[in-house]
Amino acid sequence: MKKYTIRDVAKAAGVSHMTVSRVLNNNPRVRANTREKVQKAITEMGYEPNAMARAFVTKKSQLIGLVVSDISNPFYAEISRGIEDKAFDLGYSVIFCSSDENTHRTEACVKNLLRTGVDGMIFTSVHLKEPAAEKLIADGFPVVLVNRKLRNPNCHYVTCNNFQGSYDATEHLINLGYKKIGIISGYSHLSTGLDRLKGYKKALEDHGIPQRPEYIIETSFSADGGFEAAKELLVLKDRPEAIMGGNDYIALGVMDAAEALGLSIPEDFALTGFDNTDFAARSRTKLTTVSQKIYEMGSIAVQIIVDTIDRKNLDYAHKVVLNPNLIIRESCGYQLHKK
Amino acid sequence: MKKYTIRDVAKAAGVSHMTVSRVLNNNPRVRANTREKVQKAITEMGYEPNAMARAFVTKKSQLIGLVVSDISNPFYAEISRGIEDKAFDLGYSVIFCSSDENTHRTEACVKNLLRTGVDGMIFTSVHLKEPAAEKLIADGFPVVLVNRKLRNPNCHYVTCNNFQGSYDATEHLINLGYKKIGIISGYSHLSTGLDRLKGYKKALEDHGIPQRPEYIIETSFSADGGFEAAKELLVLKDRPEAIMGGNDYIALGVMDAAEALGLSIPEDFALTGFDNTDFAARSRTKLTTVSQKIYEMGSIAVQIIVDTIDRKNLDYAHKVVLNPNLIIRESCGYQLHKK
DNA sequence: CCAATTAATGTTACTGGTAACATTTCTTGG
DNA sequence: CCAAGAAATGTTACCAGTAACATTAATTGG
Structure with a gap:
């Protein structure tokens, strides 16, 4: 368990400590048989370079x-x-x-x-x-x-490409016939929240669906955030037919809220997530979501x-x-x- | 952004570098006003000790x-x-x-x-x-x-206390009236797998329920492992009335298998997990499980x-x-x- | 008030590597 | 075969801290 230094190795191999250093660093300026001699000493002694010393000096x-x-x-x-x-x-x-x-x-x-x-x-x-x-x-x-x-x-x-992912998900909902699409988005002081919100808005625009401010809620990327926001969205007189979760956690929170309010997914409203995390395929209702690598x-x-x-x-x-x-x-x- | 050393600070403060080192290490052998002088130089110069050098020497x-x-x-x-x-x-x-x-x-x-x-x-x-x-x-x-x-x-x-957790879960099943209790346990070359298996066996024994080797399967602590093992257990002629998952992942795999075989939980058989991971409360059937800290x-x-x-x-x-x-x-x- | 003691500060050496330069050894071509 | 240049190896210094000991300053008591 003794800790050797390059100088110990050098002495054992009958060379200078710099030659050992060169061998250690694969410096080509070492003759083959010198290298072998040093290598042998290194393995025999079980020498390990001191990472701290090396980090310090380099x-x-x-x-x-x-x-x-x-x-x-x-x-x-x-x-x-x-x-x-x-x-x-x-x-x-x-x-x-x-x-x-x-x-x-x-x-x-x-x-x-x-x-x-x-x-x-x-x-x-x-x-x-x-x-x-x-x-x-x-x-x-x-x-x-x-x-x-x-x-x-x-x-x-x-x-x-969060914009694109969100755009695609929104378009998917539109293609399924949904028009009243709400979004529970991550905070837009986060690029992910902002870009996904933009993708959503652009898709609505491209399909000529007007934005409804009351359908857009920003919250934290968490189940709690999704739960609270969904409770607001789902009691609206004119309830959205589809809700996009800013990520899978938010969507999970929406599911919890739906359950609490006695609503079924997708019968009462559609839901999407984002991230395709492990549990998205294992939640009560299997979640349509956007996978990222x-x-x-x-x-x-x-x-x-x-x-x-x-x-x-x-x-x-x-x-x-x-x-x-x-x-x-x-x-x-x-x-x-x-x- | 220049990197100062204790010697730079020492010069600025008009002391030796050792005095700076002492101040840095809260050595009491420094007079109050010397300490202040040094402290001042440190903050003014924005000196930060070099962690690598320190790690190297200490x-x-x-x-x-x-x-x-x-x-x-x-x-x-x-x-x-x-x-x-x-x-x-x-x-x-x-x-x-x-x-x-x-x-x-x-x-x-x-x-x-x-x-x-x-x-x-x-x-x-x-x-x-x-x-x-x-x-x-x-x-x-x-x-x-x-x-x-x-x-x-x-x-x-x-x-x-994995033994106890498993014992408690088993006893819970027994108290609910279940007698044919199977276990899909984590590998018993892992202490968690082994102890949980022991707890299960001891609880059966204490309640006079004979062990049935065909009800015990060892596998990896994973949904896949649980899925495969459950498929074996659930097609037994004399199917267990309850299955204990070695952990929540295994239990999740069991749920997947149940779904694949058209069986309902808890109607067709009871299921427990272990760990009380986040998704245990959010799975299709909310999972009875053992929580650990x-x-x-x-x-x-x-x-x-x-x-x-x-x-x-x-x-x-x-x-x-x-x-x-x-x-x-x-x-x-x-x-x-x-x- | 000064010697003895203690507290504060300073000096030097050391940690285990690498860089830069110096020296020795080997090639090579005239 | 030897000088010149290249290749191999060695020497010394250095990195930024801390340890150990040396020195200087301050305190205390007879």
Whole structure:
């Protein structure tokens, strides 16, 4: 269990410690038989380089900071898994922090990660305006945004085409014959909330269906938010025939509200979600939703951040927008709806 | 954005760098007005200590390694959140690795974490025999097991009383009048699988109900596992009246199988789960299950590991066993069952 | 009021790697 | 076969902190 240093190895192999360092770093300027000699000493002694010393001197920790809103939220957990796997492949480890969607806590996370010495940070849940992230970017610190974007478009990000996904879902409802379509949208100070709302509005517009302000409610991306909003929407005199959930959690909350109010889905109203999370296929009514490549987003984000870390001075921004996919299940009915 | 060192601060404050170091470490051997002078320079210059240098010289990274079977599994994600929050409070950051329940990958995770220089490791999903973890423990490296335990009891762990939880659930079924009770258990090379199986058997025994080997199937803690096993159990000539899922995922798979076979829960058979994960209350049939304090387990594990890191030579093992709680919903029916 | 003691501050060395430059050893071609 | 250049190896310094000891300043009691 004794910890050896390169100098110990050097002595054992009868060379200087620099030669050992060169062998360790695959420097070609080492003769083959010297390399073998050193390699032998290394394996015999069970030498392991001291990561801390190396990080200290090279100013590279091989650590990526990950700021999620809540790691216990399966959506973010899945992004995290995508991030972890790719990071592992590229020789990085990842430290995660939950920000709880809270600017204050986000700042604490960033400070903490900076203190820990991460080489770059990935944010999964920025607000359109997020001072902590923006400051990092301004300072030239490697940052990649996943899932949600900042207002400022001049940064690396990978997202789903939320506009398109929402547009498609809305159009699907319209094609089924629904006209009175409400939306319980995520807050529009979040890019995901905003883009999905825009997609919804554009689809209505393109099909000549007027917007009705009372059919649009913004809330948090949570079952509770969906539940409360649905209770408002479903008691309207002129109740919507279809409700779009800003994500699957909101849709879940809508289902809870429907149950509480004695309404059935899709008989009394249609429902859509967004994300195609695991439980969407397993809920009481199987949910029609928009799937996005969650795991892949994480994986791509790592690719980008490592790129950025390695050749620091990228003068362009990586922008990756993945295509979503409408998954049709039973929550909108299958028949054309009565006019 | 310039990076200052303690020597820069020292020069600015007109003291030696050691005095700055003392101020930084709250060493009482600094006169009040010297301390102020230094403090002032620190804030004015925006000095931040270099974590890498500090970690290097103190041999302490303030990093905890976390090995979960899969971060995208909500159960582990919630443990992780408990771990993260407590670690944050105690000044640690956490690096996570997903092992996929795979000995090989577990070894890779451990190696990776060791290389990164973590001060200790938390394992959430060891097998009863897990060479990588056992070696660490043998070497005196700080390790805490959460959720699952090793066969070797001489290590720190925090788990739920799985035996008791399973016993309670079984007894609940018995009290409802069920006698033909099957179990789709997690693999018994995992402590959770084994203990829950034991609890089931003991409850049957205590109530004088003979075990029927064909009613016991072991599988992975997954919906797929539950689905496949349920298909076997539910086509038995003498079908069980009740099935206990080794965890909520297995129970979910059982629900899928029931649907596929045209059976209703609880009319055709009763069903229980374990863990009280989020979706247990939201599944088609609301699931009677055993809740455990998932978040708390993580939190306690951090407490223990930090303890262990700080006063390395603990000569006793922390063993924390939390009590589970039976959550009765609708999947077992509410009436006493016909004999 | 000054010697003895204690408190405050400073100096030097050290951690385990890598960078930069110096030196030695090997090639190669005239 | 040897000088010149290239390749291999070695030396020294450095990173930004902390530990251990040295020195200086302040306090205290006879």
